Amino acid sequence: MSKYDIFTAVAIQPEIKTVEKRSDIQRNLQRILELIDVAPQTSPTAKETYEGSWAPIKLISLPEFFIQGHEGNWPYQHYLDEVLIELPGEETEKLAKKAKEYDIYIAGCALERDEMIKDGYFFNTHFIMAPNGEIIHKYRKITVATHYELAVSPHDIYDKYVEKYGDSLSSFFPVTETEIGKIGTITCMDGHFPETARALGVQGAEIILHPLLVEPLMSPPYETWQMMNRMRAWENVCYVISASWGLINGRRQKTFAPGKSMISDYNGVVTAYADYPGEAVISSVINLEELRRRRTDPSRNFPTLLRSDIYRKIYEKEIYPSNQFVDCSPQTRHARDPLHIIKKYLAEGIYKAPSKTPDYLK
Numbered sequence: 001m002s003k004y005d006i007f008t009a010v011a012i013q014p015e016i017k018t019v020e021k022r023s024d025i026q027r028n029l030q031r032i033l034e035l036i037d038v039a040p041q042t043s044p045t046a047k048e049t050y051e052g053s054w055a056p057i058k059l060i061s062l063p064e065f066f067i068q069g070h071e072g073n074w075p076y077q078h079y080l081d082e083v084l085i086e087l088p089g090e091e092t093e094k095l096a097k098k099a100k101e102y103d104i105y106i107a108g109c110a111l112e113r114d115e116m117i118k119d120g121y122f123f124n125t126h127f128i129m130a131p132n133g134e135i136i137h138k139y140r141k142i143t144v145a146t147h148y149e150l151a152v153s154p155h156d157i158y159d160k161y162v163e164k165y166g167d168s169l170s171s172f173f174p175v176t177e178t179e180i181g182k183i184g185t186i187t188c189m190d191g192h193f194p195e196t197a198r199a200l201g202v203q204g205a206e207i208i209l210h211p212l213l214v215e216p217l218m219s220p221p222y223e224t225w226q227m228m229n230r231m232r233a234w235e236n237v238c239y240v241i242s243a244s245w246g247l248i249n250g251r252r253q254k255t256f257a258p259g260k261s262m263i264s265d266y267n268g269v270v271t272a273y274a275d276y277p278g279e280a281v282i283s284s285v286i287n288l289e290e291l292r293r294r295r296t297d298p299s300r301n302f303p304t305l306l307r308s309d310i311y312r313k314i315y316e317k318e319i320y321p322s323n324q325f326v327d328c329s330p331q332t333r334h335a336r337d338p339l340h341i342i343k344k345y346l347a348e349g350i351y352k353a354p355s356k357t358p359d360y361l362k
Contacts, residue, residue, distance in 0.1 A: 003179035005289045007058040009207070010039045011243040011272070013261040013280040014062075018069040018250030022082045028067040029091055036060060036098050036106070039281055055285045058180045062108035063243040063261075064124070064188050064212035067091060070111070071250050072148050076331040079150060084113040084122050088135050096133030103131045105180060107209050109187055111151060112140075115164075120330060124151040126185040126209065128176060137176040139185040143193055146336040156330065158322040173199035181206040181288050188212045191228045194235065201236030201303045206291055208232060211243045218244070218260045225260055226270070234268030235302050237295055239286055246279045266291050 012035050017024050039060055064070070068083050085091050087110060099106050105128060112125040124144060128137035140161075144153045154161040154172055165171045173196070175184040184200030184207070191197070191210050200208055210229060217224040225242070233240040242264070245257035258277040263284040265271050274280035295301065320341060328335060343361060345351040 002181055002288060004056070004058050006055045006285060006287050007180055008053075008055045008283050009059040009061065009239070009241055009263060009286050010057055010281060010283045011061045011241055011261045011263060011274075012036070012039065012063075012066075013244055013246040013259055013274050013278075013282070014066060015247040015249065015279050016063075016065065016069040016245050018071045018248065018252075019083050020250075024069065025067050025083075025085070025091065028069060029094060032062065032066060033094060033098060035279065035281060036102075039283070057102070057104060057283070059105045059107070059183075059207075059241075059286070061209050061211065061241045061243045062106070063245055063257075064109040064126075065111070065245075066108045066211075066243075068111055069248060069250060070149075071252065073251075074150075076150055079111065079122065084111050087112050087125055087127055087138065092127075092129065092135065093133075095129055099129050099131050100133050105130060105178065105183075107137075107183075107185065109141075109211060112138075121152045121157060121325070122150075123154075124149065124187060126187050126211075128178075128183060128185065128209075130178070136178070137174055137183065137185065139174055139187070140172075141187045141190060142172060142196060143189045144336075145189045146338055150330065150332075152325055152330050155320070155322050156325040156336075159326060169199060170203065173203070175200055175203040175205045180286070183207045183209065185209045191225075191232060194232070197232040197236055197240075198303075201238060202306070205236065205238055206288060207239045207241065207286065208236065209241050209243075212245065212257060214257045215255065218258060226262065229262055230264050230268040230270065233264040233266060237266045237291070237301065237303060239266060239291070240264045244274075246274075247277055266294055 014032055014035055017028055019025055095106050107128045109126045112123045114123050124141040126139040127135050130136045140154050142153050144151050175182050182204050184205035186196045197208055213225040216222055229240050229242045242262045244261045246259050247254045248256050255277045259274045261274045261282050262270055263272040272282040272284040274282050346353050
């Protein structure tokens with residue numbers, strides 16, 4: 001299906017306003033549209049500007065909460081009243097016009113008012129829009145940050161989710177075949193778990209979009225973000241495109257996510273990097289022909305070397321429980337607290353207890 005074996009991918013690093021009222025979404029969206037217009041770093045005025053090069057821009061990746069500016073401590077009702085959007089909806093209609101104008105794919109993450117909202121649920125959804133303006137891909141974040149988010153993971157309502165969307169690997173981790181290759185998506189916290197990217201890798205994903213992490217995990221001495229993205233690319237022999245915020249305007253410090261947008265190739269080599277806060281547009285050439293030839297080499301061809309029947313034993317026992325919000329409210333962070341799993345690990349001797357037990361574990 002691939003039409004473009006060589007093209008340019010762009011990660012946009014915007015300055016975000018936290019959404020105190022619904023009009024802030026439109027403010028953020030307007031700036032995103034302006035940054036798309038300057039994505040080649042030359043001010044395009046027509047579709048031909050994107051097409052008229054040896055590696056035309058075909059993909060633009062936007063960060064998590066790119067128009068919703070997640071604050072992290074809003075009450076549940078604030079999300080329902082001011083923050084959630086529909087996919088597709090009013091906001092994505094404006095993105096669709098840009099996708100059509102420049103004949104490009106646009107990807108981003110949004111807190112989505114799903115049909116399940118009648119049950120009090122919403123998702124953190126990573127979507128891909130095709131050049132015709134249609135949303136062709138939705139991934140609902142599996143590993144929601146329980147210390148930070150109120151979105152629901154499909155795992156939290158597993159039975160309901162399966163009833164509506166199916167129970168295959170692709171139901172939870174979709175890989176979408178496009179004219180610019182096979183694309184999969186993960187989001188922020190997901191990157192800490194090699195299983196999430198591997199779920200895409202075993203389906204042949206050639207490009208993984210992985211936006212946003214936050215401090216202190218982006219700057220020295222940690223630099224977890226950089227190591228994570230390079231490793232996910234290396235172990236799955238794929239490109240990883242990682243868009244971040246440049247600054248956030250709200251109650252948090254502006255450099256809560258201080259830039260660091262990056263693109264890594266299938267060797268885990270960083271080919272584009274914004275090593276600074278503030279707005280940025282970075283780009284790198286994606287060469288699918290080179291990638292596909294690399295994947296025919298037996299050397300360190302990790303997705304083909306998986307001893308899956310042995311690894312399956314790791315997951316024979318349930319760890320974090322599924323369906324936890326089928327019969328209880330997802331409206332508090334306390335409901336998602338993993339302390340009971342920590343206590344279980346200590347009781348079973350998986351974790352060794354410290355000499356002095358913290359009060360919160362008593």
